[in-house]
Amino acid sequence: MSTNEKAISSSNSVKSFFAKIVRNQLFIPIAALLLLIIFNFAADIILHADTSFFKIVLEPSSTGNMVLSGNLITIIDNASELALLAIGMTLVTSASGGQDISVGATIAIAGSTILRIVKGYSPDISGAKFAAVIIGAFLLSVIVSALFGAFNGALVAYFKIQPMVATLILFTAGRSIAAWINNNDNISINDTRFGYFGNFIPGIPVPTPVFITIICIIVIALVLKFTNLRLYSQAVGINASSSRLNGINPKTIKLLSFIILGICVAVCGLIKVSRTSSITYAVIANNIEMDAILAVALGGNNLGGGKFNMTASVLGAYVIQFLTTTLFRMKVSSSAISAYKAIVVILLIIMSSPFIRKWLADRKNRRLAAKAGSNVRKEVA
Amino acid sequence: MIEGAVLEMRGICKYFPGVRALEKVDFTLREGEIHALMGENGAGKSTLIKVLTGVYPMDGGEVMLSDHFVHIRSPQDAQNVGIATVYQEITLCPNLTVAENMYIGRTKGVLTDWRMMNSSAGRLLEELGIPVSPKEQLGNCSIAVQQMVAIARAVDMDCKVLILDEPTSSLDEQEVQKLFNLMRDLKKKGVGIIFVTHFLEQVYEVCDRITVLRDGKLVGEYVIEDLPRVQLVSKMLGKDFDDMADIKTEGDADRIDLSELPVYQANNLTGTTGIKPFDFEIHAGEVNGFTGLLGSGRSESVRAIFGADRVVGGTVKMHGKTVKIRKPLDAMKHGISYLPEDRKLDGIVGDLSVRDNIILALQVMKGFFRPFSRAQAERFADYYIKLLNIKTASQDTPIKSLSGGNQQKVILARWLLADPVYLILDEPTRGIDVGTKVEIQKLVLKLAAEGKSVTFISSEIDEMIRTCSRLIVMRDGKVVGELKGDDLNQNKIMATIAGGES
Numbered sequence: 001m002s003t004n005e006k007a008i009s010s011s012n013s014v015k016s017f018f019a020k021i022v023r024n025q026l027f028i029p030i031a032a033l034l035l036l037i038i039f040n041f042a043a044d045i046i047l048h049a050d051t052s053f054f055k056i057v058l059e060p061s062s063t064g065n066m067v068l069s070g071n072l073i074t075i076i077d078n079a080s081e082l083a084l085l086a087i088g089m090t091l092v093t094s095a096s097g098g099q100d101i102s103v104g105a106t107i108a109i110a111g112s113t114i115l116r117i118v119k120g121y122s123p124d125i126s127g128a129k130f131a132a133v134i135i136g137a138f139l140l141s142v143i144v145s146a147l148f149g150a151f152n153g154a155l156v157a158y159f160k161i162q163p164m165v166a167t168l169i170l171f172t173a174g175r176s177i178a179a180w181i182n183n184n185d186n187i188s189i190n191d192t193r194f195g196y197f198g199n200f201i202p203g204i205p206v207p208t209p210v211f212i213t214i215i216c217i218i219v220i221a222l223v224l225k226f227t228n229l230r231l232y233s234q235a236v237g238i239n240a241s242s243s244r245l246n247g248i249n250p251k252t253i254k255l256l257s258f259i260i261l262g263i264c265v266a267v268c269g270l271i272k273v274s275r276t277s278s279i280t281y282a283v284i285a286n287n288i289e290m291d292a293i294l295a296v297a298l299g300g301n302n303l304g305g306g307k308f309n310m311t312a313s314v315l316g317a318y319v320i321q322f323l324t325t326t327l328f329r330m331k332v333s334s335s336a337i338s339a340y341k342a343i344v345v346i347l348l349i350i351m352s353s354p355f356i357r358k359w360l361a362d363r364k365n366r367r368l369a370a371k372a373g374s375n376v377r378k379e380v381a
Numbered sequence: 382m383i384e385g386a387v388l389e390m391r392g393i394c395k396y397f398p399g400v401r402a403l404e405k406v407d408f409t410l411r412e413g414e415i416h417a418l419m420g421e422n423g424a425g426k427s428t429l430i431k432v433l434t435g436v437y438p439m440d441g442g443e444v445m446l447s448d449h450f451v452h453i454r455s456p457q458d459a460q461n462v463g464i465a466t467v468y469q470e471i472t473l474c475p476n477l478t479v480a481e482n483m484y485i486g487r488t489k490g491v492l493t494d495w496r497m498m499n500s501s502a503g504r505l506l507e508e509l510g511i512p513v514s515p516k517e518q519l520g521n522c523s524i525a526v527q528q529m530v531a532i533a534r535a536v537d538m539d540c541k542v543l544i545l546d547e548p549t550s551s552l553d554e555q556e557v558q559k560l561f562n563l564m565r566d567l568k569k570k571g572v573g574i575i576f577v578t579h580f581l582e583q584v585y586e587v588c589d590r591i592t593v594l595r596d597g598k599l600v601g602e603y604v605i606e607d608l609p610r611v612q613l614v615s616k617m618l619g620k621d622f623d624d625m626a627d628i629k630t631e632g633d634a635d636r637i638d639l640s641e642l643p644v645y646q647a648n649n650l651t652g653t654t655g656i657k658p659f660d661f662e663i664h665a666g667e668v669n670g671f672t673g674l675l676g677s678g679r680s681e682s683v684r685a686i687f688g689a690d691r692v693v694g695g696t697v698k699m700h701g702k703t704v705k706i707r708k709p710l711d712a713m714k715h716g717i718s719y720l721p722e723d724r725k726l727d728g729i730v731g732d733l734s735v736r737d738n739i740i741l742a743l744q745v746m747k748g749f750f751r752p753f754s755r756a757q758a759e760r761f762a763d764y765y766i767k768l769l770n771i772k773t774a775s776q777d778t779p780i781k782s783l784s785g786g787n788q789q790k791v792i793l794a795r796w797l798l799a800d801p802v803y804l805i806l807d808e809p810t811r812g813i814d815v816g817t818k819v820e821i822q823k824l825v826l827k828l829a830a831e832g833k834s835v836t837f838i839s840s841e842i843d844e845m846i847r848t849c850s851r852l853i854v855m856r857d858g859k860v861v862g863e864l865k866g867d868d869l870n871q872n873k874i875m876a877t878i879a880g881g882e883s
Binding site for chain 1: 687689708709710713719721726727728729730731732733737741742744745746748749750751752795
């Protein structure tokens with residue numbers, strides 16, 4: 001009996017290390033990142049016989065700053081919005097068991113709000129004054145986005161409408177509202193300082209969105225550490241009825257998750273309009289909601305709600321951006337890029353699906369069980 | 382093959398990593414018998430059923446069905462060879478009609494002859510004495526009828542072996558009798574029935590034979606007359622059963638000081654769930670119970686006390702001071718804990734770890750902005766896993782992968798950790814094994830001895846008599862009697878429930 005148990009447990013421990021890695025939620029996004037890196041390395045060596053894809057150089061930008069440039073910088077920079085949305089989308093998914101498809105349209109609203117405020121000020125106001133204007137505009141857009149988030153959240157939490165259906169309303173109406181905020185004018189801000197948030201601050205070689213994203217990631221990490229947001233939203237997502245009987249108000253938690261997503265949207269809005277110092281209502285952040293949902297799924301999170309891994313979601317966002325950039329370098333035309341992306345994404349999603357994970361785990365278990373069984377038989381013999 | 386056997390399983394082995402769930406288990410089912418499969422939680426009952434129905438592949442052994450070796454690879458396979466299963470949870474579609482449910486997935490071709498389907502379903506239902514129209518929507522039927530429809534579906538598929546996995550745990554007495562009549566009818570028709578249940582009385586009422594499993598091994602197969610109840614229990618537990626008689630409420634009445642203000646006192650408490658306004662009070666160190674048939678309002682009453690459902694009227698005093706309890710958190714903050722009747726739906730948070738499930742209530746009381754440190758949470762979980770002897774691989778194991786009894790202990794741990802002055806336990810012993818039942822009853826008495834007030838609800842009147850010093854009897858949403866002292870006996874309780882208000 002005891003020797004047999006030892007045999008089982010030792011064969012367990014040998015394989016459990018590998019099994020643990022594979023079963024870890026971070027495995028899929030990290031493996032996907034590694035695959036993309038290896039692929040690009042190989043492509044570099046075969047096609048160009050060098051490793052130019054990964055080269056990062058310090059060179060003067062169009063505005064004359066010395067800035068870092070290279071594909072990796074582009075990826076990290078451009079993934080910022082997606083990473084921010086992934087944070088909020090993960091919480092919404094966990095608590096409500098559904099997704100918000102209106103984030104692209106709400107980004108347009110947030111961006112339009114910021115421009116509405118900023119456009120009224122001439123470019124020659126002092127730095128301090130300009131900063132105050134930007135901060136005011138941003139705070140207003142945070143309030144506006146949070147209110148729209150609360151609107152979505154109220155539909156979901158109090159009227160029990162499925163999240164996708166509830167957010168379909170703003171998905172449809174959001175861009176019109178954004179245009180209406182500025183009377184459908186094409187606004188562009190001439191003050192170069194407005195571009196700092198989406199591009200570079202003079203003297204700093206790293207794109208500003210990277211810093212903004214890092215700050216937001218730190219904030220959410222602190223929130224998850226020092227509050228019960230994780231426990232509450234997971235509990236609500238898994239079993240709302242028993243959460244309620246344990247004193248949690250599921251409605252409040254769902255509402256809160258949508259409001260947090262709204263705040264993430266406001267930050268994205270600032271970055272987006274700052275990148276170009278202008279807005280095109282119908283195009284800004286187009287289809288970004290799908291990428292944000294993909295990031296959550298790529299992170300191995302159950303889109304039906306419940307347990308979540310924030311790190312995996314954020315990594316998922318970078319994987320998607322990396323993939324997009326890789327496809328561009330492979331000279332895939334921008335019109336065809338979605339199709340290619342879809343192929344890769346479907347593979348990744350299938351790999352991280354519960355079905356395949358279970359299949360892999362079962363295979364492992366069967367092998368272990370067979371071994372345990374043969375040990376038992378040996379012992380009996 | 383044994384004479385008359387319809388199903389024979391020989392040397393069944395099933396291993397999970399590190400665990401031998403079944404070790405050379407034999408099981409024989411004869412034609413036209415009702416065969417109880419008994420064992421504590423984790424004895425291997427469900428694993429054996431799952432191997433038989435093709436949910437798990439087996440790692441050794443053979444299955445013979447009426448003289449043929451069969452390989453069952455999937456539940457579909459099992460159905461095709463004539464093994465039908467009716468689970469505790471209804472697995473039919475509530476939004477379809479009874480007839481549709483009976484024939485779903487079994488009609489040939491694209492077209493369906495609805496008239497024919499309804500009439501043949503009607504015939505079968507009548508034949509089996511199931512009181513329901515084939516056109517009724519299934520969701521509108523009582524759980525018992527739904528269960529019977531599931532059985533009718535199985536019977537109509539010409540099953541030779543019918544597995545009933547805990548079919549009675551959500552039925553009341555009359556419904557159980559209806560189900561038993563149906564089982565006896567089927568038995569006469571030659572169907573072999575495997576009956577899995579935790580209710581000993583039911584086993585002795587309806588079964589012919591008992592197979593007992595313990596720790597994944599076969600203990601033995603017995604004809605029911607040869608195995609008295611006490612022996613069955615000792616076989617299941619694998620030790621001489623330290624008799625239920627150990628549990629006594631002697632001296633209970635003396636300990637309660639009725640001159641002190643009651644811990645909890647409600648006047649005219651009014652809910653919205655169909656119960657009449659009621660008065661209730663409980664003193665420190667007292668164990669009381671609510672009894673009545675299913676649907677009599679006993680659960681609704683305690684839910685109203687906890688604020689689980691909307692409370693619209695009445696006054697509540699705790700230790701003499703008027704308090705407002707409108708939602709669960711209010712009750713929790715005043716030191717009331719509530720273990721809900723439906724463990725799966727209202728109790729566990731399935732995917733969360735055992736640790737998170739244990740700390741949940743106390744954590745919520747402590748507040749959103751003040752999470753327990755990991756180390757603190759681990760200490761809490763460790764303490765209660767040891768105290769209540771919870772069998773779990775680790776603190777991080779999701780609660781849903783524990784057995785029913787251990788899940789219940791985790792929920793119990795959650796509410797003990799909240800350190801209540803008044804603990805409400807609604808059916809804490811439902812669907813769990815005998816050993817754990819006794820443990821829970823003992824725990825209740827120990828808590829009362831420590832001066833806590835407990836409300837204990839159980840459908841097994843024995844349990845209530847053993848643990849409670851005062852019983853509140855309900856019928857049709859109304860309190861119809863209060864029994865204590867010498868009145869606490871089976872006959873008196875039955876009479877009060879039935880309506881002999883003398």
